[in-house]
Amino acid sequence: MTVDYRFHLAVGSRFENIELVQVVLKDCLQRIGMDDDAQHWVDLAVREALANAIKHGNLQHPDKQVQVDLAVEGDDLVIRVEDEGVGFDPSLVEDPLEEVNILRTNGRGIFYMRKFMDDITYSSGPGGGTMVTLRKRFAGPKTEPSD
Amino acid sequence: MDVNKRQVGDVTILDLKGKITIGVGDVQLRNAVSEVMNGGATKVLINMAGVSTIDSSGIGELVSAYTTATNRGAKLKLINLPAKVSDILTITQLITVFDVYDSESEGVLAFG
Numbered sequence: 001m002t003v004d005y006r007f008h009l010a011v012g013s014r015f016e017n018i019e020l021v022q023v024v025l026k027d028c029l030q031r032i033g034m035d036d037d038a039q040h041w042v043d044l045a046v047r048e049a050l051a052n053a054i055k056h057g058n059l060q061h062p063d064k065q066v067q068v069d070l071a072v073e074g075d076d077l078v079i080r081v082e083d084e085g086v087g088f089d090p091s092l093v094e095d096p097l098e099e100v101n102i103l104r105t106n107g108r109g110i111f112y113m114r115k116f117m118d119d120i121t122y123s124s125g126p127g128g129g130t131m132v133t134l135r136k137r138f139a140g141p142k143t144e145p146s147d
Numbered sequence: 148m149d150v151n152k153r154q155v156g157d158v159t160i161l162d163l164k165g166k167i168t169i170g171v172g173d174v175q176l177r178n179a180v181s182e183v184m185n186g187g188a189t190k191v192l193i194n195m196a197g198v199s200t201i202d203s204s205g206i207g208e209l210v211s212a213y214t215t216a217t218n219r220g221a222k223l224k225l226i227n228l229p230a231k232v233s234d235i236l237t238i239t240q241l242i243t244v245f246d247v248y249d250s251e252s253e254g255v256l257a258f259g
Contacts, residue, residue, distance in 0.1 A: 015170025040200075040231055047202050051169045096239055103214055105207035108239055112203055115238055 005032050006071040013058040013066060013083075018050045021068050025079075028070055032077070034138050041116035042077070042136055048109040049081040049132050057083025057130050067125075075137050076118075082131040090122050148172035149197075150179040158255050159188040164197030167205030176205065180212040180223075189221040190258045194251065196227035201235060213245060222246075226254040 007024055011017035025046055029039045050066060058064035064084040071078050094101055096108045113120050119135040148165035161179055166172045183191055193212070201209075209225075216223035224246040228236070236242040248254040 015168075018168070018170075044200070044202060044235075047168065047200075051202065051204065055169070102240060102244065103210055105211045105214075106203070108203040108206060111239065112235070 009068045010065045011068065012062060013054045013060050013064050015051070015054060018047055018054070021046065021050060025070065032072060032138070034077070038136070038138065045113045045116040045134055046079055046081070048113050049134060052109055053081050053083035053130070056088070057085030059085070077136045077138055079134045080131055081134070082125040083129040084127055085129045087124055087128060088122065088130040148175050150175055152179065152183065155251070155255050158190045158192055158258055159183050160192045160194055160251065162194045162197065166200040167198055167208065168200060168202045169204035173204040173208045176208045177211065180215065184215060184219060184221065191216060191221060191223045192226050192251065192254045193223065194226050195229065195232055198229060198232055201232055206235060206239065206241065210241065222258060224248060224254050224257060226251055
């Protein structure tokens with residue numbers, strides 16, 4: 001039996017919707033056999049991506065959605081988070097490890113994503129918003145889903 | 148997130164339980180710290196034992212709590228960090244900013 005490890009969600013720009021995505025994400029990560037430790041860090045990286053899309057991309061606008069797409073591509077778990085904002089230049093984000101930034105109360109989200117995932121890339125979505133692609137290498141999905 | 152406030156002598160302890168994440172737990176943490184600071188607390192321990200998840204917003208609120216306490220002449224320390232919370236503080240070099248203790252008794256004694 002072929003098992004399709006993928007989902008696509010479109011959620012409104014409310015922070016509480018992050019929990020909705022995390023429920024679906026957790027189920028998927030368990031089914032593909034990712035260990036608990038790796039699941040925790042992937043969960044956090046996706047939280048940061050969603051928070052940025054909601055807060056900075058869509059400005060919490062009730063009519064704007066965040067698209068979340070998860071798929072297994074070879075040995076990679078690939079998660080794409082796209083907002084309906086005006087785009088974003090990640091090179092403008094300051095390094096939270098610089099001494100002047102250590103005690104800032106914000107500015108760590110992208111840093112965490114880069115730490116917890118094996119690769120992240122930014123691109124423009126079809127509508128001009130920001131799409132962040134998160135990749136995590138893992139051992140590959142189970143051949144059979146776990147119960 | 149649940150916040151339980153209690154006293155051990157002149158030390159105020161905030162027991163946190165749940166997620167400290169954007170939009171929910173972060174605001175609760177901010178409000179709890181603000182309340183104890185406005186109440187005149189000068190020695191505050193944040194018990195992290197029950198924290199399951201903390202995101203960058205939650206970390207930001209911890210940092211805010213620390214600087215608020217410092218600016219008021221109070222002291223704020225962390226106790227009982229779960230391993231993954233400790234990891235997050237370590238990778239952003241905040242583990243050296245906060246005073247962190249492995250038990251409540253050590254944390255209380257550390258205030259002198």
